[in-house]
Amino acid sequence: MIVKIDNFNLEKIANSGQCFRMNKIEDVHRCKFSNIAYGKYIEMEQLDKNHINITCSPQDWISIWRDYFDVDFDYTPAIDIMNRGDDKFLLKAYEYGEGIRILNQEPFETLISFIISQQKQIPSIKKSVEEFVSLFGTEKTSEYGVKYMAFPSSEDLKGLEAKDLAPLKLGYRDEYIADAVEKINDNIIDLSQIKSLNFAECTNELKKVKGIGPKVANCIALFAFKHKDAFPRDVWINRMIENVYGNKFNEGDYDGFAGIIQQYMFYYYKNTFKKG
């Protein structure tokens, strides 16, 4: 079905480092991506600036993907601030990243994926997540006959031990993932309950998992729990704050959409300031 979404650039979203299973479908004349989330496989094509052809039923659009693509969040306040021009860097970041939206992904998948993400480059994260899914996920077939692997649930991983992860060569992250699975299955942290918490409470809960510190907790809060006040500080953002803002940057200046600002800054700085 064809849907209209304002401020939507499929390719930039797929390459903005917030999701790890959205992949380009090679097609010289079209911009197409596949994605797997919420147990479903979809293909998408960018038809024009704000029209997308998405291979899903109207019911799935309403119950899954509409929220996944954050369609009901109003980006104009964030865009207006970036586009105002008094911050030249932010203006450049907006022009470069125009069309990026923040996805609302599944909490458990996001949690595991961002534990894996630490001290890794994005292509390596995608590879590791895919290996994780092929080892522990469940094979499914889409209604168009495409076979794919769905991300495992925490229940699927009950009893997982660190040594079970050895084939994935995740190194010290093994015990972090095992701890996360154990604490979720033992109800020491409850992902469905975290949805009702505010930003500070949310990150504090997430940080109960060994291996989830401030950065990963902010990523999960932003990319899975809709906390637009989250502002993940990775090496690129820290470098940007030092080099561009002279270490004088306060995300509190962007109340209600700091996470959006952050994503545009990350995408722009990482892709254009590789040297120096």
Add this chain to the structure above:
DNA sequence: ACCCAGGAGCTGC
């Protein structure tokens, strides 16, 4: 060989 990656835990002060 060296340095870095969408970091975080641990120790010592």
Add this chain to the structure above:
DNA sequence: GCAGCTCATGGG
């Protein structure tokens, strides 16, 4: 509360 060190693995 903080700096400093360490933790696997892969890629440049």
